[in-house]
Amino acid sequence: MHTNRRILITGGAGFLGSHLCERLLNEGNEVLCIDNFYTGTRRNVAHLLDHPNFELMRHDVTFPLYVEVDEIYNLACPASPIHYQRDPVQTTKTSVHGAINMLGLAKRLNARILQASTSEVYGDPSVHPQPEDYWGNVNPIGIRSCYDEGKRCAETLFFDYHRQHQLHIKVARIFNTYGPRMHPNDGRVVSNFIVQALQGLPITIYGDGSQTRSFCFVSDLIEGFVRLMATDDEVTGPINLGNTGEFTIRELADRVIDLSGSGSELIFKPLPGDDPQQRQPDLSRARSILNWQPSVSLDEGLKATIRYFDTLLSE
Ligand SMILES: NC(=O)c1ccc[n+]([C@@H]2O[C@H](COP(=O)([O-])OP(=O)(O)OC[C@H]3O[C@@H](n4cnc5c(N)ncnc54)[C@H](O)[C@@H]3O)[C@@H](O)[C@H]2O)c1
Numbered sequence: 001m002h003t004n005r006r007i008l009i010t011g012g013a014g015f016l017g018s019h020l021c022e023r024l025l026n027e028g029n030e031v032l033c034i035d036n037f038y039t040g041t042r043r044n045v046a047h048l049l050d051h052p053n054f055e056l057m058r059h060d061v062t063f064p065l066y067v068e069v070d071e072i073y074n075l076a077c078p079a080s081p082i083h084y085q086r087d088p089v090q091t092t093k094t095s096v097h098g099a100i101n102m103l104g105l106a107k108r109l110n111a112r113i114l115q116a117s118t119s120e121v122y123g124d125p126s127v128h129p130q131p132e133d134y135w136g137n138v139n140p141i142g143i144r145s146c147y148d149e150g151k152r153c154a155e156t157l158f159f160d161y162h163r164q165h166q167l168h169i170k171v172a173r174i175f176n177t178y179g180p181r182m183h184p185n186d187g188r189v190v191s192n193f194i195v196q197a198l199q200g201l202p203i204t205i206y207g208d209g210s211q212t213r214s215f216c217f218v219s220d221l222i223e224g225f226v227r228l229m230a231t232d233d234e235v236t237g238p239i240n241l242g243n244t245g246e247f248t249i250r251e252l253a254d255r256v257i258d259l260s261g262s263g264s265e266l267i268f269k270p271l272p273g274d275d276p277q278q279r280q281p282d283l284s285r286a287r288s289i290l291n292w293q294p295s296v297s298l299d300e301g302l303k304a305t306i307r308y309f310d311t312l313l314s315e
Pocket residue numbers: 010011012013014015016017034035036037038039040041059060061062074075076077078079080094098116117118119173174175176177178
């Protein structure tokens with residue numbers, strides 16, 4: 001597909017954003033990537049800087065932005081607990097003020113706007129797997145609330161702009177996604193395990209490792225984003241995007257050790273507070289509305305991610 005739209009990606013120098021920039025440029029679009037480099041880096045988009053249709057701008061989404069574009073992907077927000085808990089007030093501001101500023105821009109331009117929301121809006125869920133009409137079980141005053149409630153409020157704003165101003169919104173609820181360009185030290189389980197395995201350090205498992213997670217490879221997620229943005233105006237979401245394959249943390253550790261040829265041993269530490277025991281997307285809507293489902297296996301995705309970290313750590 002070759003199109004020629006002007007597309008704004010907030011948080012475009014981050015993990016998911018950099019892959020989205022790449023994908024949309026490859027389809028022949030103009031991409032304006034804005035980022036305040038809080039967790040993202042120029043390195044993630046360095047290979048795009050010479051592309052004639054790519055522009056990188058330092059900007060914080062908590063301040064208004066005046067540019068001319070046809071579509072907006074709003075990804076700006078630190079995504080891992082270590083990062084979003086470092087400055088929780090700023091995290092809420094990024095989600096809430098960022099959404100207000102980007103929705104205001106979309107309204108002025110009559111542009112489509114997609115929000116990168118999260119499975120964290122379901123909190124510690126009492127329903128498995130989680131369908132989009134489950135309202136969630138979220139602690140409003142805990143240490144994760146700046147992220148969870150910030151993202152929930154952003155969704156509220158998206159739907160109010162839609163109802164009040166007929167804005168063309170798309171809300172994606174992203175479940176655990178991994179791949180090249182994740183941060184090496186952000187405390188997320190896939191990057192943690194791979195870095196520990198490649199450095200020959202013990203692999204730390206919190207709890208007994210029987211808690212399960214689902215892992216979506218980044219290229220699958222980006223395909224879901226692009227399909228969602230391309231839907232008819234009446235499709236607003238929210239739509240879950242993720243992978244339904246469930247693995248225990250122990251299984252993940254074993255796969256990483258195996259695929260990286262590491263001699264690391266496993267060590268076990270107590271579980272941190274508010275850590276959900278299980279989370280898995282119900283992908284029925286994504287299948288029926290987007291005709292989408294993830295296709296990259298855990299082994300394939302882990303191999304690509306291990307290659308990336310191997311290069312990064314040897315630089
Ligand atoms: N990766 C996942 O598994 C996952 C899961 C659920 C939701 N998400 C959402 O997807 C989006 C991207 O996540 P990611 O994994 O790529 O994380 P990331 O931290 O790599 O990317 C976030 C980007 O936003 C930028 N940013 C943060 N605050 C900003 C601000 N105030 N102004 C401008 N830029 C700002 C960061 O510098 C970074 O480049 C986030 O909104 C996140 O909440 C990701």
